[in-house]
Amino acid sequence: MHHAPTLVRRAVLLGSVALALAACGGSDDDASATTTDAATETTAAPATTAAPATTAAPTTEAPATTAAPATTAAPTTVPETTAAPETTAPTTTAPAVDPDSSVPDGGDMALAQFCFDSQQVYVFNQVVSVLTEPTPEQAESALSILRFMVDAAIASAPDGMSSEPQMMADALEQIAAGFAAYDYDVEAFSSSPEAEEIGAAFATYENVATELTAFIEVQCGMDGRLDPLDSQAVKLAPIIDQLADLPLQPISNQAGDIRLFVPTEWSEWVGSLEFAETTVLQATTDIEEFERSWNVPGVLATVAFVGDGAADPSALLEAVSANGDCTLEATEPYADEVYVGELHLLSDCAGVGTDAAVLAATDADSGSIEITLEFQFPDGGDRELLDQMLATFAARA
Numbered sequence: 001m002h003h004a005p006t007l008v009r010r011a012v013l014l015g016s017v018a019l020a021l022a023a024c025g026g027s028d029d030d031a032s033a034t035t036t037d038a039a040t041e042t043t044a045a046p047a048t049t050a051a052p053a054t055t056a057a058p059t060t061e062a063p064a065t066t067a068a069p070a071t072t073a074a075p076t077t078v079p080e081t082t083a084a085p086e087t088t089a090p091t092t093t094a095p096a097v098d099p100d101s102s103v104p105d106g107g108d109m110a111l112a113q114f115c116f117d118s119q120q121v122y123v124f125n126q127v128v129s130v131l132t133e134p135t136p137e138q139a140e141s142a143l144s145i146l147r148f149m150v151d152a153a154i155a156s157a158p159d160g161m162s163s164e165p166q167m168m169a170d171a172l173e174q175i176a177a178g179f180a181a182y183d184y185d186v187e188a189f190s191s192s193p194e195a196e197e198i199g200a201a202f203a204t205y206e207n208v209a210t211e212l213t214a215f216i217e218v219q220c221g222m223d224g225r226l227d228p229l230d231s232q233a234v235k236l237a238p239i240i241d242q243l244a245d246l247p248l249q250p251i252s253n254q255a256g257d258i259r260l261f262v263p264t265e266w267s268e269w270v271g272s273l274e275f276a277e278t279t280v281l282q283a284t285t286d287i288e289e290f291e292r293s294w295n296v297p298g299v300l301a302t303v304a305f306v307g308d309g310a311a312d313p314s315a316l317l318e319a320v321s322a323n324g325d326c327t328l329e330a331t332e333p334y335a336d337e338v339y340v341g342e343l344h345l346l347s348d349c350a351g352v353g354t355d356a357a358v359l360a361a362t363d364a365d366s367g368s369i370e371i372t373l374e375f376q377f378p379d380g381g382d383r384e385l386l387d388q389m390l391a392t393f394a395a396r397a
Contacts, residue, residue, distance in 0.1 A: 110158040112254065115220035117153040119229055120250055121165075122212055123259075124149050126233030127240055136184035137241040143179070145244060147172050168208045174201040222256050225275060225396060231338045231363075232259050232394035238337070239391055246388055253281040258301050260373075260393035263385065266298060275396075278304040290376075294325075294354040300374045303395040311362035311370045313341035320358055320372055325350050338394065339371065340364045345381065355381035359390065371395050 124146040131138055150172060153165045178198055182189040189195055217223040236243060248261035253271025258281040262269075268287045272279035284290035284298025326346035334341045341361025349356050359373040373393060375386060 110156070111219070113156040114153065114158055114161065115216065115256075116252060117149065117156045118165075118212060118216055118220065119222075119252070119256065120149040121146065121153055121168075122216060122226075123229050123233050123236070123250075125209060125212075126230055127237045130233055130237035131240070134186055135241070136186075138237075139179060139184040139186050141241040141244050143172065143176055145240070147176065164208050164211070167204055171201040171205040171208070174198045175205065220256070221275070225257065228257050228259055228394045228396050232392070234337050235391060235394060243392075248388060248392070250392075251281070251283055253279060255279050257396040258303055258393075259395070260299075260301065260389055262299060262389060263297075278302065294349045294352050294356075294376055295378055297377055297379070298375070299389065300372075301393065301395075302372045304370045305368060305396070306370050307368055309367045311367045313360040313362055313370065316370050316372060317342050317344060317358060317360035320360065320374065326356055334359060334361060334390075335364070336391070338363060341371070343390075347381070349376065352378070353380070354378045357381070357386050363395075369395060 124142065128142050128146065131142060134142065147169065150165055150169045154162050154169060157165060175198060178192075178194050179186070179189050181194060182192060213226070217226070222229075243261075246261070247264055249264050250259065250261050251269055252259045253273075255272045255275045257275060257279055258271065260281075262283045266283045266285055268285065269281065269283035270287060271281035279302070281301045282290070282298065284296055286296045289296045290298040326349040328344060329347050330345045332343045332345070334343045339361040341359060344358045346356040346358070348354075355377045357373075357375045357377075359371070361371045361373075363369055371393075373390070375389070377385075
């Protein structure tokens with residue numbers, strides 16, 4: 001019998017984990033064929049497509065000249081006449097494009113990359129909103145990463161769409177210099193004469209930011225579906241001063257409703273193209289090997305809408321973990337700022353020494369979604385890395 005990711009992949013095809021488990025009576029070869037077909041159906045490009053460097057979270061200390069702005073808006077992406085550098089979008093980072101929308105020349109893939117980068121700007125702008133009383137370290141880190149994401153959006157902007165992100169970058173440069181002069185003490189800077197002097201920069205930032213939300217909703221297919229981005233911001237805010245030092249990169253499925261940070265070496269990922277009742281995101285060092293064995297690290301994330309109050313993480317976790325390939329070592333309750341559930345820690349999967357972890361969770365507010373995150377670590381369990389990834393995931397509510 002195949003490992004846990006196979007079970008959930010089948011659940012995506014058949015509509016429920018119960019049906020997936022019932023279908024596992026066949027041979028391992030049959031299961032492998034099923035999971036390969038599923039991966040093909042849920043991705044826009046071959047499974048070997050890697051994420052571009054511009055989508056990775058920064059892995060070094062924040063520059064000393066950056067700080068968090070006191071405002072809470074995000075940037076826009078209004079067309080203009082300057083061509084931006086061409087980039088290749090990851091296969092799983094933006095929703096399908098509405099053919100009737102005003103998509104610039106350059107194709108859907110260029111817009112997909114720009115949508116992903118714009119969503120990341122939105123997320124870290126919301127982090128600034130959540131940090132109502134940031135420490136100097138949090139303020140510096142928040143704006144440092146925000147500026148990094150704005151630069152990525154400028155670089156990936158299709159023809160005619162880079163001037164507004166550039167306006168945001170210019171405004172943030174002035175704001176950052178002001179905070180740096182006060183050692184990122186937000187209260188001290190906010191009441192200073194310098195804050196009044198750069199009021200125009202704050203106004204530009206807010207104006208540009210207001211339009212970003214509309215752009216993401218209209219041209220990136222997320223109208224009324226920004227909750228995964230908001231939820232991720234709520235989770236990232238408490239660890240913002242640690243995030244820049246972690247060797248992780250942000251990823252998302254193209255539907256935009258599953259988001260998390262994974263190690264930079266997990267450079268292959270696939271996921272659902274469009275918003276649906278059940279969607280997936282898979283990241284690893286080798287998609288094909290991850291599908292058929294326990295020999296490479298990776299994660300399979302699945303989210304399903306089940307209706308208010310209908311989620312049952314315990315039953316879901318029991319179904320996903322009951323494949324007999326691993327030894328159950330521990331069960332822990334799970335709770336963060338947004339989600340609650342249970343976590344299983346497993347070892348010696350398939351007799352090859354691989355450790356694994358399976359989280360089953362739901363949103364604490366409504367209990368309307370069922371989330372599973374299935375990790376495998378062939379070099380032994382890495383609890384620190386596991387906790388870092390769990391601290392960054394978000395899904396639709």
